[in-house]
Amino acid sequence: MFTTRYAIRPLKFIWIALIAAIARLDKSFSPSHTFRRVRKHEFTLSDYVYIVFHVALSIFWLYLMENPSYPKKLLIPFLHILGVMVPFTSQFFVPATPVFAWLTTFYTSRFIPESWRPSVFVVLLPTLENVLYGGNISDSLRQYTHPILDVLAWLPYGVIHLMLPFVMALVLWLFRPKQALHQWARLFGWMNLLGVFVQIILPCAPPWYEMSYGVMPAS
Incomplete structure (x- = not known):
């Protein structure tokens, strides 16, 4: 009984943390909520630099990407924009933007022409x-x-x-x-x-x- 009690306690602690984490999630699927937040946000110079950098990097790698080919590769930015617009997914997509930039760069770097390397x-x-x-x-x-x-x-x-x-x-x-x-x-x-x-x-x-x-x- 003593061992069982101490074995269940960590599981109960994790379960409570899981319920609390789920409760903290933004469960809205309305893009209008995202647009409202964007209008209220006071953009700084660093925000603009951050956005321009990632947009330029994405366009560059999308241009070099050979697989998937055009126009299939346009589905990638479409899905990303959709993920940013929907509040439920944007809470993951927006903070993970550098992660997506890394994955895109890592994958697409194989298509860099030999003359550039x-x-x-x-x-x-x-x-x-x-x-x-x-x-x-x-x-x-x-x-x-x-x-x-x-x-x-x-x-x-x-x-x-x-x-x-x-x-x-x-x-x-x-x-x-x-x-x-x-x-x-x-x-x-x-x-x-x-x-x-x-x-x-x-x-x-x-x-x-x-x-x-x-x-x-x-x-």
């Missing part, structure tokens, strides 16, 4: 390893192989880092004010978007590339 830096990351850590860590790690080590490397890279953002978002939605979740979504989106920009502007071969192929140009 900078050369891949082969020796930059190995050099940074030597400067920062005093040696070639990748070479040292490659000398020790074992299935258990593979699993330990796969868990954080292949599972945890993909699931953790969703777990964190769920925890914030349940146990924190909605502003905390909105801030998390924005920061998470901007961080990943910046990472993709760095990969596009400064493409680098992984450190093991130099050990396998030397300084041969990578593509």
